[in-house]
Amino acid sequence: MRKAILPIVFILATIGIFVGYISPAYQDVKTLRAEAAEYDQALDKAKELQSVRDALLSRYNTFAQRDVARLAKMLPDHVDNVRLILDIDGIASKYNMRTRNVVVTEEGGNGGGGNAVNVVGPDTRPYNSVVVSFSVAATYEDFKRFLTDLERSLRLVDLTSLSFSKRDGDLYQFDLSIRTYWLK
Numbered sequence: 001m002r003k004a005i006l007p008i009v010f011i012l013a014t015i016g017i018f019v020g021y022i023s024p025a026y027q028d029v030k031t032l033r034a035e036a037a038e039y040d041q042a043l044d045k046a047k048e049l050q051s052v053r054d055a056l057l058s059r060y061n062t063f064a065q066r067d068v069a070r071l072a073k074m075l076p077d078h079v080d081n082v083r084l085i086l087d088i089d090g091i092a093s094k095y096n097m098r099t100r101n102v103v104v105t106e107e108g109g110n111g112g113g114g115n116a117v118n119v120v121g122p123d124t125r126p127y128n129s130v131v132v133s134f135s136v137a138a139t140y141e142d143f144k145r146f147l148t149d150l151e152r153s154l155r156l157v158d159l160t161s162l163s164f165s166k167r168d169g170d171l172y173q174f175d176l177s178i179r180t181y182w183l184k
Contacts, residue, residue: 073154077183079106079130084155084180088134091149095142102134107179128184131160133177139170156181 060068081104089099107129138146150157161177 070154074156075127075181075183079128079182081130081132084130084132085134087153087155088132088150088178091153092136092146094149095138095146097136097138097142097146099134099136101175102132105131105133107131126184127181129179129181131177131179133161133175135173135175137167137171137173140172143172143174150178 085099085102085104092099136143136146147159157178157180159176160179162174163176164172164174167173
């Protein structure tokens with residue numbers, strides 16, 4: 001009988017050790033292996049992204065700094081209202097004009113300002129815009145030259161409204177609004 005009990009005790013002890021220690025430890029090892037596989041995938045993806053980033057960075061570095069600066073001025077990544085107004089005022093001063101009554105209105109999510117568009121869901125445009133309204137007093141010829149210079153400036157602008165009225169002599173009062181853009 002003693003010979004039969006000892007193997008049964010060993011079998012029960014083996015089952016107890018398996019259920020109490022080996023099985024939970026094996027499950028932990030399986031979980032850790034799955035996590036390690038996920039981390040390996042993430043590392044492979046990070047290496048791939050790093051190589052793409054390095055390729056794009058080397059391509060970016062081939063551009064002349066002057067061209068990059070011009071591109072940043074044409075479509076900046078933030079709005080600088082003061083710089084924009086100073087640039088417009090600088091163009092106007094070439095023709096002995098002064099900008100007056102400057103009002104800056106940042107566009108809302110619908111991008112339409114006064115003429116709203118029905119937009120369903122969030123705004124997914126990669127850019128935003130701002131409307132700058134101001135007045136200048138000038139002759140018609142000077143105003144045409146001012147608009148030509150504004151059109152040729154590096155900054156993207158759209159003329160959204162224009163009205164004028166007669167002032168003294170050959171001077172006119174021009175009230176205009178322009179829209180300019182920047183990347184989000």
